[in-house]
Amino acid sequence: MTLRVNDLKVYYQTLRGDVHALDGVTFDLADGEIMGLAGESGCGKTTLGKSLIRLDSRMRHVGGTIDLDGKDVPIADDDAMVPLRYHEISLIPQYAMSALNPTRKIGRMINELLRSRGVRPADISQELTRRLELVGLDADVLNRFPIELSGGMKQRVVMVMATLLNPSLLIADEVTSALDVSTQRSVAESLVEFRDREYVKSMVFVTHDISLVYQMADTIMVMYAGRIAEKAPAKTIINAPRHPYTQMLISALPEVGSTMEQGRLEGIPGTPPGLLNPPTGCRFKDRCPMAFSKCSEQPPLLEIEPGHWAACWKTG
Numbered sequence: 615m616t617l618r619v620n621d622l623k624v625y626y627q628t629l630r631g632d633v634h635a636l637d638g639v640t641f642d643l644a645d646g647e648i649m650g651l652a653g654e655s656g657c658g659k660t661t662l663g664k665s666l667i668r669l670d671s672r673m674r675h676v677g678g679t680i681d682l683d684g685k686d687v688p689i690a691d692d693d694a695m696v697p698l699r700y701h702e703i704s705l706i707p708q709y710a711m712s713a714l715n716p717t718r719k720i721g722r723m724i725n726e727l728l729r730s731r732g733v734r735p736a737d738i739s740q741e742l743t744r745r746l747e748l749v750g751l752d753a754d755v756l757n758r759f760p761i762e763l764s765g766g767m768k769q770r771v772v773m774v775m776a777t778l779l780n781p782s783l784l785i786a787d788e789v790t791s792a793l794d795v796s797t798q799r800s801v802a803e804s805l806v807e808f809r810d811r812e813y814v815k816s817m818v819f820v821t822h823d824i825s826l827v828y829q830m831a832d833t834i835m836v837m838y839a840g841r842i843a844e845k846a847p848a849k850t851i852i853n854a855p856r857h858p859y860t861q862m863l864i865s866a867l868p869e870v871g872s873t874m875e876q877g878r879l880e881g882i883p884g885t886p887p888g889l890l891n892p893p894t895g896c897r898f899k900d901r902c903p904m905a906f907s908k909c910s911e912q913p914p915l916l917e918i919e920p921g922h923w924a925a926c927w928k929t930g
């Protein structure tokens with residue numbers, strides 16, 4: 615097991631009170647597993663990714679534990695987290711490719727990053743060239759400024775940078791969303807190749823695009839309003855989801871799912887609840903066509919069949 619997250623609670627402190635962005639999140643990630651993390655906007659995907667590596671000043675670790683390769687990940691202690699970043703856990707944040715420093719050549723940026731992590735660039739330069747080639751980039755990119763590269767090239771540079779020190783866990787947050795469809799696919803394929811070559815042991819791939827994640831991920835975890843709704847092998851989530859929220863999410867997809875023959879596609883009616891004062895009980899109950907009296911209590915996340923977890927009274 616690479617990663618074990620247990621009852622993780624991370625809140626944002628705001629003037630109006632605490633936003634319960636992660637409110638009891640529990641899941642495991644096996645060695646070699648690529649997990650797609652899906653759910654509507656605001657359900658906590660980015661917060662989960664960030665919590666595994668760096669809490670910003672407004673985020674507070676309220677409870678729960680994270681274990682990576684059998685060791686505690688001390689997310690509330692920023693100093694103690696420093697040695698883990700890039701070496702053990704690496705994050706490709708949302709918009710990372712647009713955040714590359716425009717005044718630095720790519721090579722210089724990579725060297726600065728390596729030195730800041732206590733690694734001599736010369737010790738790694740051959741490996742760097744090899745990995746750039748692997749993602750279809752000539753070593754010449756090292757002499758170029760970010761503005762001279764296409765979006766897809768920049769995203770590949772960012773991927774190589776994030777994984778150069780072979781972290782155990784890579785979190786890739788919406789790394790394909792600003793790219794055209796064929797570039798999206800090749801970036802996703804490169805990430806799978808990184809896992810296959812053991813540059814990273816396991817991966818959390820955050821996305822809105824369930825059909826893309828279906829092609830590359832081993833498992834998919836669906837979040838709703840700061841909690842886990844369901845986690846299962848990717849095929850199961852697409853073909854036999856058990857949580858009503860997952861079922862509606864899949865039905866709302868044009869590319870996969872069975873609703874194409876059944877007529878017009880529709881989104882899920884309503885909006886997720888606010889997380890400043892989240893509702894009690896099941897957080898999906900107000901939008902759920904299957905809700906009944908029991909849903910006023912919070913459903914536990916249960917393993918309903920091996921490797922398939924769901925938090926719904928109807929699936930228990």
Ligand SMILES: Nc1ncnc2c1ncn2[C@@H]1O[C@H](COP(=O)(O)OP(=O)(O)OP(=O)(O)O)[C@@H](O)[C@H]1O
Pocket residue numbers: 626627628633635653654655656657658659660661662672888889
């Ligand atoms: N800096 C912040 N201060 C206060 N609340 C925040 C902050 N960042 C996020 N939130 C809130 O935390 C919750 C989870 O947000 P998060 O960005 O993790 O969701 P997400 O699923 O990644 O959304 P998206 O798909 O749009 O990126 C939301 O209710 C959001 O409004």
